[in-house]
Amino acid sequence: MTQKKRISIKIAGAQGQGAGSGGQGLSKVLKRAGYHVFGVFDFMSLIKGGHSFYQISFSNEELHANTEKFHILLCFDPQNTEETVGDIETLNEGGLFFVDDSIALKPEITVALEKVGAKLCPIPMIKLGFEIGGNRIMGNTVGLGAIVGTLGIPFDFLDQVVQQNFAKKSKEIAASNSAVAQAGYDYGLKNFGDSFKFEMPSPDKEKTAEKMLINGNEAIAFGSYAGGCRFVSAYPMTPGTSVFEWFTKNNAKLGVVTKHTEDEIAAICMAIGAGQVGARAMTSTSGGGFCLMVEALGLAGMTEVPVVIVNAQRGGPSTGLPTRTEQSDLLFAINASHGEFPRIVLTPGTIEQCYEAGYRAHNLAAKYQTPVIILTDLLLSEEIRDTDPNFYQLPQIDLGKMVSVAELDAMEEPYLRYKFTEDGVSPRALYGHPKSVYAPSTDEHDETGHITEDATNRNKMMEKRMQKHESCINDIKAPEFFGSDNADLTLIVWGSTYGATREAIEIFNADEKNKEKINLLHYSEVWPFPLEATKSALKKVKLSVCLEQNYTAQFARLLRSEADYNVDHKINKYDGRQITPEEIIREVKKIFAQSLVSSAK
Amino acid sequence: MVITQERQKVTAKDFKSSQKSTWCPGCGDFGIQSALQTALINSGIAPWQVLLVSGIGCGSKLPDYINANGYMTLHGRGTTIACGAHLANPKLVTISIGGDGDSLGMGLGHAVHNMRRNMDIVQIIENNEVYGLTKGQYSPTSKRGFRTTTSPEGAIEFAVNPLAIGLAAGATFIGRGFSGDPKFTADIIQQALEHKGYALVEVLQTCPSYNKLQSTDWYKEYSYKVLEENANYNCQDPLQAFELALKDDGRYPMGILYKNDNRPTYIEQVPAYKESQTPIIERPLKIEAEFFANLKKSYI
Numbered sequence: 001m002t003q004k005k006r007i008s009i010k011i012a013g014a015q016g017q018g019a020g021s022g023g024q025g026l027s028k029v030l031k032r033a034g035y036h037v038f039g040v041f042d043f044m045s046l047i048k049g050g051h052s053f054y055q056i057s058f059s060n061e062e063l064h065a066n067t068e069k070f071h072i073l074l075c076f077d078p079q080n081t082e083e084t085v086g087d088i089e090t091l092n093e094g095g096l097f098f099v100d101d102s103i104a105l106k107p108e109i110t111v112a113l114e115k116v117g118a119k120l121c122p123i124p125m126i127k128l129g130f131e132i133g134g135n136r137i138m139g140n141t142v143g144l145g146a147i148v149g150t151l152g153i154p155f156d157f158l159d160q161v162v163q164q165n166f167a168k169k170s171k172e173i174a175a176s177n178s179a180v181a182q183a184g185y186d187y188g189l190k191n192f193g194d195s196f197k198f199e200m201p202s203p204d205k206e207k208t209a210e211k212m213l214i215n216g217n218e219a220i221a222f223g224s225y226a227g228g229c230r231f232v233s234a235y236p237m238t239p240g241t242s243v244f245e246w247f248t249k250n251n252a253k254l255g256v257v258t259k260h261t262e263d264e265i266a267a268i269c270m271a272i273g274a275g276q277v278g279a280r281a282m283t284s285t286s287g288g289g290f291c292l293m294v295e296a297l298g299l300a301g302m303t304e305v306p307v308v309i310v311n312a313q314r315g316g317p318s319t320g321l322p323t324r325t326e327q328s329d330l331l332f333a334i335n336a337s338h339g340e341f342p343r344i345v346l347t348p349g350t351i352e353q354c355y356e357a358g359y360r361a362h363n364l365a366a367k368y369q370t371p372v373i374i375l376t377d378l379l380l381s382e383e384i385r386d387t388d389p390n391f392y393q394l395p396q397i398d399l400g401k402m403v404s405v406a407e408l409d410a411m412e413e414p415y416l417r418y419k420f421t422e423d424g425v426s427p428r429a430l431y432g433h434p435k436s437v438y439a440p441s442t443d444e445h446d447e448t449g450h451i452t453e454d455a456t457n458r459n460k461m462m463e464k465r466m467q468k469h470e471s472c473i474n475d476i477k478a479p480e481f482f483g484s485d486n487a488d489l490t491l492i493v494w495g496s497t498y499g500a501t502r503e504a505i506e507i508f509n510a511d512e513k514n515k516e517k518i519n520l521l522h523y524s525e526v527w528p529f530p531l532e533a534t535k536s537a538l539k540k541v542k543l544s545v546c547l548e549q550n551y552t553a554q555f556a557r558l559l560r561s562e563a564d565y566n567v568d569h570k571i572n573k574y575d576g577r578q579i580t581p582e583e584i585i586r587e588v589k590k591i592f593a594q595s596l597v598s599s600a601k
Numbered sequence: 602m603v604i605t606q607e608r609q610k611v612t613a614k615d616f617k618s619s620q621k622s623t624w625c626p627g628c629g630d631f632g633i634q635s636a637l638q639t640a641l642i643n644s645g646i647a648p649w650q651v652l653l654v655s656g657i658g659c660g661s662k663l664p665d666y667i668n669a670n671g672y673m674t675l676h677g678r679g680t681t682i683a684c685g686a687h688l689a690n691p692k693l694v695t696i697s698i699g700g701d702g703d704s705l706g707m708g709l710g711h712a713v714h715n716m717r718r719n720m721d722i723v724q725i726i727e728n729n730e731v732y733g734l735t736k737g738q739y740s741p742t743s744k745r746g747f748r749t750t751t752s753p754e755g756a757i758e759f760a761v762n763p764l765a766i767g768l769a770a771g772a773t774f775i776g777r778g779f780s781g782d783p784k785f786t787a788d789i790i791q792q793a794l795e796h797k798g799y800a801l802v803e804v805l806q807t808c809p810s811y812n813k814l815q816s817t818d819w820y821k822e823y824s825y826k827v828l829e830e831n832a833n834y835n836c837q838d839p840l841q842a843f844e845l846a847l848k849d850d851g852r853y854p855m856g857i858l859y860k861n862d863n864r865p866t867y868i869e870q871v872p873a874y875k876e877s878q879t880p881i882i883e884r885p886l887k888i889e890a891e892f893f894a895n896l897k898k899s900y901i
Binding site: 209210211212213214218222225226228230231233251252254255256257258259261262263265266269270271272273274275276277278279280281295296299303389392394397430431432433434435436437438439440441442443448450451 | 619620647648649650652653654657662664665668669670671672673674675678681682683684685686687688689690692693710711714871872873874875876877881882884886888890893896897900901
């Protein structure tokens, strides 16, 4: 195994300057030009100002995370000296620093460039933007053009994306952006083409040009729609909002009812109302909104209503770090709401798993008539990666045990909404038929749904509901290994940390002396806890390290409570920044060093 | 609301529940249930065509005591759950029902928003000006000075004025009835059912256990029927309605206080219902291969 060839680009700017859209556009250019790409937007909780950046890596091999060092930095806001110096420090020696030539740079910036050994590449971004496009903001396109030119990627790929992005506005705007891009491209190629000394990965258009660049939230929304979701009610909260916006953008075309509600309580309540009458319904939010939904989660559990909740986690507690990533709602999601009832918690780790979680959530909610939580985080909701379109297929739709109109017509005995059954799932008839008139209560109820406090009934009804928890364990996906079967150390991860951990394994194991030394075990579905699968997986684990982006090692605690298993080491990160492959490798090296010392003792 | 289902011939027998009521003897909820049932019968709405969504509280147990589709949910959240159900299956005649604490305490925020949206549902507020099920605390509609376990020196807050709030929030139908006059109340509920848009019906009710002063006789003394007092009252005029709602003469005006037939309902403006009125739950879930392929293509 050899190291992947990767080139990394950072586009930085004050919020509102276009670093985000520029980064997404450039990712598309690189993908179409034949590279595998990985991109993430790192932003702040404000509309204009501050400092954000988009990070892109590209390679001739699949990528699952960004690394810490960059080869090119395009900076729109050198006035933010401190942040710019910080960005420059992430450049590799020999890296290029692209900046507008009309903005005076503070000495700190020049010093930082010298220290790193990076090259200053002034570009007349604003000037060309004005002269050719007639607009200062078009300077961004000059900058992106300069990067593409410097890298020697054919202009056509950039032109297509520019044309496509601006076609919606007008032909004129598209044409002037195209001209501006060309000017930037020519400038970069001519002036800095020779300055870029890094070895480029070799492109393969066959492999990547037709791939889909879709982020985690879009994949969840798309998967949910494919899985039959036709009702979405939500209240905006970063980073959950874009799941909802995927539906609102297209709702007439999709035939989906969307409702922006007055708060998150109404968001989940409307979804439950829709679910109760037979719609496949969902809501999306982040931790704070999920907190507000907790009482209604119990309503869905108690009255056995299928509903799907996306909680894209961010830094907590309370408002916390609104635009930063964290995995600190795991035990909360598993335990949220008073009383006991079954629920399913899915923790996808890749874009593909987000799509699967979308349709699986709706299928499982219908099959077990209970709430399903898709627990992601800011990183996964924002990250884009080229994925195979063939992966995205229309899934089988599982409606669960439904009583059809014909069956109701022929029914002689009274219909029992909460009929006791072996698997705990009662056949569901919808309102609207003379034989399926019922009025369930959130109070404890009998098989008809009527309120009762009878102790015997309580036991039977509680056991019926909790039986569904047992029944659905076999539907929960087993954790999966990545890497060698015979590794010395296994990183146990869940959710989005899969990407950085996988990348860390590939980088670490590529070193000849580390061959197959580490692997990972990833959980994409955590509740009901897949105990048997865990037991057999753990048999193959020599030294375990549980890696999570939270303070209290929540998954490690889950392993202890559910599998009676104590992990050997823990890696916890809670600064809101996605863990990098390098950080993981540094921690792994420390752990190896420690275990050498302890085995020597 | 816009009733699209075929009207049925129904009688009181159809609504008879197997359940025994747990309400106190003399509770105003009996009168409200009777009024609601009469309204449904007179409108030709069968038990399987209606959906009664309630919250939690004495009055929210109503769906347990009537044979009709129902959903007894959470304190304060009934209206929002009702709206979700209505948007997913507009064929069901959706009625949200709950007490004053439920609807005007916890649920007031939701109610206001669903009024301004002109959601095509009926909301019935059973208002006895006290918390019953939790055993006698003052409620958002309790009068100033009302002594209860949580206001031993007398409530120091001004009461919520549901009519004024409804008008300000944009409810397009506002009516008020009284549990002691089921016939009159049934008529208001029936008109609310036939109204296109959000219909707010407040029903004053007695609570013989915790609001002993406000008995049936007391209400008869302190309430009046608007049209009996002013035959020229124009319920289409919001200014007249506001005047009535804000008139503080210690008496409750009753009847249809406001009606506006000129505002579009929420659902008729929902994109997914513009081309087809078929409830989303009745549409096939199948996605055409070409449409699916195009969705994918937008990411390439």
